[in-house]
Amino acid sequence: MQFCMLTKRHIKDLESIVGPKRLSTGESNLELHAKDQSQHPGTRPEAVIWPGNRDDVSKILRYANKNVLPVTGWGSGTSLEGNPIPVRRGLVLDFSQMNRILDIREPDFQADVEPGVVYHDLNEKLRLRGLFFPPDPGAGATIGGMIANNASGTRTVRYGSTRANVLRLTVVLAGGEIMQIGSRASKSSSGYDLINLFVGSEGTLGIVVEATVRLRGVSEEFSAATATFTSVEMAGKAVFEIMRSGLDPASIELLSPECIALINKEKGLGLNVSPTLFIEFHGPTKKQLEDTMKIAHDICETMSCSEFRAGIDRKDRDDLLKARHELAEMIMRNHPGRSHIGIDVAVPISAYPEIISLARDESKNADIPGYTFGHAGDGNLHLVFMGKTGDRKEWSIIDEINQRIVTRALDLGGTATGEHGVGIGKRKFMQAEHGISLQWMKQIKDLFDPKGILNPGKIFP
């Protein structure tokens, strides 16, 4: 599709829709919306608009559709695959001014939010009521961005990804039509599931302007431990046995020795520099959780766990999780002159040790700094490589490694992306992962967005 360049006339028309204060073509604003936190090169949009409400979004999309202008939604730019980079320029809709928590219905474990609500802010508000919105991407993501990418994180093993925690959406379609989908019931067998079609569609089918999300009760107590192992394989086996036991961990994260060394250096946590599992349980009483942790301890012992540090208090738990969340930044900070690429495959849990070994071997053989870690309970592995910035040879090696790891993950029945989304970087794997179903996805895209104005250049190769 040939898009139109933004003209002065377009800008004037759009300003008349949202008012001049809600639109900018200033260099700094364009630059701020050119790039997410991925390694993908930025592209400046032609204008940034901050919609104030759903009617703004509806009118903007109707106008953009008529005039064939690309429109890309923007949460907080924390995504990791170039998902909101406006590669075909046009308009970026920044939702930071649609950030109201509209309703918290405590008795229903539900909240209605606008897409620009920041995940942490929502949970801060909910904490006082003993509730939380579980998906935990670990970044300053907005709810809209989380829905677009089906974000997940350290709590997903127990509470599900964003997908499992969205009940109802109001979306604006390419032509400006405002559509409500889903219901407030916690389950339904009524018609086709459009909610899950829109969750994870990366803003390519429509733009979310309101969401009803599912909340969970903050458990009365928690219990956290670290377990260190002699090999990553044994740690992987312990993960399997813990999952199999039905103990239902709230987190089970794997950190490679390289990651531990970095966390020790930056945070002074004094952890053993060995393959490490961080394990957390949630439950109603301290006593119960001690019993549960005892079983986890026994499982780890049978896997030759070298140290099991239970009874981690709230401060240490928070420090550890914070360090885990900041890991990507730490890695970057510690390799000046290098750029990063993050691999995000997920595999069936039995294949987790194998994919970890492959990733570590590839990193070692290439002699390029690589860090493996991940949401082990979900079989989701991250591998962050730090290649010399601008070193074409090194980056072509990294590209080949990336290709091999993703291909292996797909061969093992897995997916090219567990939680970062397809964006720009994973498009090349879509044909291999989805086969002919990719053509059907494309037909659904064409059905909802015939002119292709919504976040063009993403998902499809």
Place this chain on the structure above:
Amino acid sequence: MQFCMLTKRHIKDLESIVGPKRLSTGESNLELHAKDQSQHPGTRPEAVIWPGNRDDVSKILRYANKNVLPVTGWGSGTSLEGNPIPVRRGLVLDFSQMNRILDIREPDFQADVEPGVVYHDLNEKLRLRGLFFPPDPGAGATIGGMIANNASGTRTVRYGSTRANVLRLTVVLAGGEIMQIGSRASKSSSGYDLINLFVGSEGTLGIVVEATVRLRGVSEEFSAATATFTSVEMAGKAVFEIMRSGLDPASIELLSPECIALINKEKGLGLNVSPTLFIEFHGPTKKQLEDTMKIAHDICETMSCSEFRAGIDRKDRDDLLKARHELAEMIMRNHPGRSHIGIDVAVPISAYPEIISLARDESKNADIPGYTFGHAGDGNLHLVFMGKTGDRKEWSIIDEINQRIVTRALDLGGTATGEHGVGIGKRKFMQAEHGISLQWMKQIKDLFDPKGILNPGKIFP
């Protein structure tokens, strides 16, 4: 769409695809595939085919699509909204001969099955390995039927509906194309979620020929209790408080006094004839579960629970759940000369007491036998009315009551069907529930099945 009548030529052609033994036009076979377990009148298909493998299904659909013959999938006919009744006649594909468990991958908590596998048979096989497939519709449903209707049941409050337990599907599309969707990874953000589009689509978008389902570990221990209350409202409030507590019940079922009386009569369980909750927890140790049940007990006490019977043993628990599963049959058996209609709304949990009250008042005011029960933890209410067979006046009253209850459920933010699916009976509510999104569902239907041969006459009004 004008469908073709099945001719001798068609039959000959179809026999040449599957062999003469796999096709029948015999009266008894047509009659056996004319009706499910709902009140909806039956319609005989023109032929029944028992496909032996996916290639049979592909060839049949290609042929049916070319010749514009309706095709309706058939599991075991246990559905409750006329979902597999071949209202436009044509072909019924009975999957009872595609009933192989292809693989159980214990370490991945996954099984690959053909659609004709009966839910109970799968769980019987899995039990020996300490695993189970959680959705528990309570009938002799097949996995294919469960996927088509997004079935759920007594375990859904903890383990999710069928939707949450399907990872990968192989489907045959209307034109005969065989398409694989999803992956074996437990989570993914890779492209549009076609899995959830097909789950719950009632065989109108394609026909499932293989499924990879998610398994869970059978918990080491369980703890079950019944709690009786002075009013249904107080029982509803106890449900809310238990859900809010984060205790994570494996079942929380509500039974009205009428249901209890019937269960006592048929099963001699000697339960108090009062609003009753059946509560079950799963966990790793007996001690833990006793603590958990103690908290549930305390909650029920604050809601003026009149009796709390904990420590129910395995036999009594199984008897109770069996009675719960057989309830619909018991109701029918105890009202000879009457026919049933089952209401299946789900509402946000805070509205559960209100919708129960409405249902009970309607039943009482109309002086027609009515039984309320349901999956209380999910806000899913069943109301079974027994109207005099052939009594038009009584049935028009029941229709009006149905209309009022579903409309109220929708007004409360709920859904017309929590688990039975739309089938024939809920079509009339689809416009009210889904608004303009229903038109988008229809466009998706037209995209995948342009001639409308797949299970015509369902879902859409």
